[in-house]
Amino acid sequence: MTSDGGLSAAVSIHIARWAVTGFVALVGLLAGSFLNVVIYRVPRGLSVAKPRSFCPHCDTPVRPIDNVPVVSWVMLGGRCHHCRGPISARYPLVESATAVVFAAVGWGLGPHWAVAGFCVLAATLIALVAIEADGLPPPLSVAGIGTGLGAALLLGAGVADHRWSHVVGLIVGLVVAVALVVIKSPWTSSAPVLLPVGAVLGWLGLASTAEGLATAAAVLVIDRLARGRQVSPDPDRVVISLALASGAVVASVVAVAIGAGVGR
Ligand SMILES: [Zn+2]
Incomplete structure (x- = not known):
């Protein structure tokens, strides 16, 4: 292999590593959202499938637009859109921590x-x-x-x-x-x-x-x-x-x- 071939191979490995890291970071945000459901419901003997997420204060179902990992919590100032009751910072923390750990795994292992x-x-x-x-x-x-x-x-x-x-x-x-x-x-x-x-x-x-x-x-x-x-x-x-x-x-x-x- 020529040095040019080696260089382009090195560059494409680098690009693939960035792509994997970005992709798993996004998956990590969604996975973190699911983990929040698991963390709250499983130890309390509740189903992870039903019902849909609801506000712990007023029982109003969480709208899909208010269920975007991290972003929704920040946009709503950490409060329920309906009753303005406080929503724990644990939710965005778990979502962002999962994204960071997934990104570290993706970067460390590559494609x-x-x-x-x-x-x-x-x-x-x-x-x-x-x-x-x-x-x-x-x-x-x-x-x-x-x-x-x-x-x-x-x-x-x-x-x-x-x-x-x-x-x-x-x-x-x-x-x-x-x-x-x-x-x-x-x-x-x-x-x-x-x-x-x-x-x-x-x-x-x-x-x-x-x-x-x-x-x-x-x-x-x-x-x-x-x-x-x-x-x-x-x-x-x-x-x-x-x-x-x-x-x-x-x-x-x-x-x-x-x-x-x-x-x-
Ligand atoms: Zn509420």
């Missing part, structure tokens, strides 16, 4: 099928952490469905791309995480948040690299030390879930930076 799986796992972590921030126990259903979908997407990406070490690592990470939750290991809090963390760390090389094992061990030790003996939700648990989720994201960034990510 690769693993982006979808990582985004689903990141969204699952955001939902679980936000539910704990509400003082409610993170539901196993949210962790299970999110991790199952994210892991299936990563598995598909790994098989399609012949990334066998990632596929094996993913399976090992999932088995370890499920075992910790199911057997209620005395070594951890057995919180459902371990499921998506196990999938992320596993894919990044739990089975193939010392870094993966060291990161997983550190996560479990932090988890154990901080909330191992606690049963009911309390503010400390939120901090630890956030630490677990951030740890998984940081591990992803470090793994990609040192070349242990999807590119290998």
Whole structure:
């Protein structure tokens, strides 16, 4: 290949990376909007499908024009259009945080099928952490469905791309995480948040690299030390879930930076 060919290939990879980042950031805004529904309704035993979103103060259904992620909340000054009751800043925060995390995943991994799986796992972590921030126990259903979908997407990406070490690592990470939750290991809090963390760390090389094992061990030790003996939700648990989720994201960034990510 000539140097011109190499240059244009480098430029098109750069453009593809920007395109992926922009696209997943937009998807992240919409996903964040859905996460807000999950975060409020699932721990309270309500359906995520029905009814449509409504104002918590006056029960008026939210108009589609008032349901645009982040923009509507800003335009309405954080108030219901009907009764002017305050709407929590948590809604635009979750939407923008999801968009930022999705964008980071898109930028970090570039145009690769693993982006979808990582985004689903990141969204699952955001939902679980936000539910704990509400003082409610993170539901196993949210962790299970999110991790199952994210892991299936990563598995598909790994098989399609012949990334066998990632596929094996993913399976090992999932088995370890499920075992910790199911057997209620005395070594951890057995919180459902371990499921998506196990999938992320596993894919990044739990089975193939010392870094993966060291990161997983550190996560479990932090988890154990901080909330191992606690049963009911309390503010400390939120901090630890956030630490677990951030740890998984940081591990992803470090793994990609040192070349242990999807590119290998
Ligand atoms: Zn209202």
